[in-house]
Amino acid sequence: MAVTNHKFLLAARPVGMPKRTDWTYAEEPVAEPKEGELLVKLSYISLDPAMRIWIKDVPSYMPPVGIGEVMRALGVGVVTASRNPRFAVGDHVSGLFGVQEYALTDGKGVTKVDVRLAPLPKYLSVLGMPGMTAYFGLLDTGQPKAGETVVVSAAAGAVGALVGQIAKIKNCRVVGIAGGAEKCRYIVSELGFDAAIDYKSEDVSRSLRKHCPNGIDLYFDNVGGSILDAALAQIRLRARIVICGAISQYNNTGPIAGPSSYLSLLMNRATMKGTLVLDYIDRYPQAGAEMAGWMAAGKLKSREDIVDGLATFPDTLLKLFKGENSGKLMLKV
Numbered sequence: 001m002a003v004t005n006h007k008f009l010l011a012a013r014p015v016g017m018p019k020r021t022d023w024t025y026a027e028e029p030v031a032e033p034k035e036g037e038l039l040v041k042l043s044y045i046s047l048d049p050a051m052r053i054w055i056k057d058v059p060s061y062m063p064p065v066g067i068g069e070v071m072r073a074l075g076v077g078v079v080t081a082s083r084n085p086r087f088a089v090g091d092h093v094s095g096l097f098g099v100q101e102y103a104l105t106d107g108k109g110v111t112k113v114d115v116r117l118a119p120l121p122k123y124l125s126v127l128g129m130p131g132m133t134a135y136f137g138l139l140d141t142g143q144p145k146a147g148e149t150v151v152v153s154a155a156a157g158a159v160g161a162l163v164g165q166i167a168k169i170k171n172c173r174v175v176g177i178a179g180g181a182e183k184c185r186y187i188v189s190e191l192g193f194d195a196a197i198d199y200k201s202e203d204v205s206r207s208l209r210k211h212c213p214n215g216i217d218l219y220f221d222n223v224g225g226s227i228l229d230a231a232l233a234q235i236r237l238r239a240r241i242v243i244c245g246a247i248s249q250y251n252n253t254g255p256i257a258g259p260s261s262y263l264s265l266l267m268n269r270a271t272m273k274g275t276l277v278l279d280y281i282d283r284y285p286q287a288g289a290e291m292a293g294w295m296a297a298g299k300l301k302s303r304e305d306i307v308d309g310l311a312t313f314p315d316t317l318l319k320l321f322k323g324e325n326s327g328k329l330m331l332k333v
């Protein structure tokens with residue numbers, strides 16, 4: 001019996017927050033794999049802030065998704081047909097499969113995952129791209145030392161929650177910045193952060209002074225904008241600022257707001273450096289093994305926000321930009 005694939009294509013380049021009309025929901029018959037190909041039935045699709053970057057027509061670390069193309073997305077699923085010797089029917093795999101139910105691929109960039117070690121959603125979360133971003137962004141780019149004060153923004157999110165916990169494992173003092181009382185309670189009571197700042201109800205500069213009386217040694221920035229500025233103004237000598245993302249700026253229709261406190265880098269002989277998870281692909285297995293060990297020891301937790309239904313994609317994606325996701329956001333197909 002013919003199987004039908006449903007998928008989301010980029011229909012228009014969004015201006016500001018993506019709208020329903022920026023997407024086309026399409027269907028097509030699923031094709032048979034040709035020699036060297038495999039067919040993957042998606043189980044979960046990762047929704048990431050980077051999607052907003054990928055649909056802009058600007059140079060980035062990847063070419064933009066073209067108009068009429070399937071929206072780019074990471075996903076995990078199961079192989080349902082294979083003419084590729086590396087993969088067998090029934091294998092669980094992760095890769096850049098797109099926002100669709102079935103993906104036909106030549107296997108490049110596809111990796112097998114072991115569902116006996118962890119449930120599939122964890123491979124889009126702590127054992128997947130956000131986990132690797134937190135691990136390498138903090139440890140390699142940020143170089144935290146025991147006893148230092150680490151501040152992280154979007155601290156209850158997929159990357160931020162892991163950054164804070166890994167910094168605790170490395171014996172740092174950790175302050176998280178997040179939106180709302182529930183997220184602040186979560187990172188302190190459940191994840192063991194030393195303090196939380198609710199940027200929606202508090203004066204961030206004043207709260208940073210309170211919780212970081214000696215200044216900030218390492219700021220892991222996920223949001224950019226005024227929070228980056230507030231953190232920069234309170235760094236210590238030889239501080240490191242890790243630029244991981246700037247979600248507050250991704251839907252801007254005007255210029256990106258740059259930090260006015262950047263001379264603090266000069267006064268404090270500090271460094272501000274970008275980090276990109278893709279630079280560490282060769283080292284993912286080493287990081288994954290160490291993170292799995294911390295999970296087994298109860299030192300590293302993650303929560304996943306799983307929304308049912310591929311068809312909800314346009315609305316569900318917006319949860320990231322409204323702060324409505326609790327943990328790693330993904331679609332269950």
Ligand SMILES: NC(=O)c1ccc[n+]([C@@H]2O[C@H](COP(=O)([O-])OP(=O)(O)OC[C@H]3O[C@@H](n4cnc5c(N)ncnc54)[C@H](OP(=O)(O)O)[C@@H]3O)[C@@H](O)[C@H]2O)c1
Pocket residue numbers: 048049050129130133154155156157158159160177178179180183222223243244245246247248249275276277278319320321322323324325327328329
């Ligand atoms: N460099 C890399 O290789 C790499 C890889 C993965 C992700 N990233 C970046 O890491 C950041 C976090 O990604 P994630 O996947 O972990 O997402 P996430 O934190 O799970 O979700 C995004 C969160 O951002 C916060 N947010 C949204 N709009 C905001 C605003 N205007 N001001 C302040 N906070 C805002 C919201 O939390 P609140 O409720 O707390 O506001 C929201 O829940 C993003 O900037 C992303 O682009 C970078």
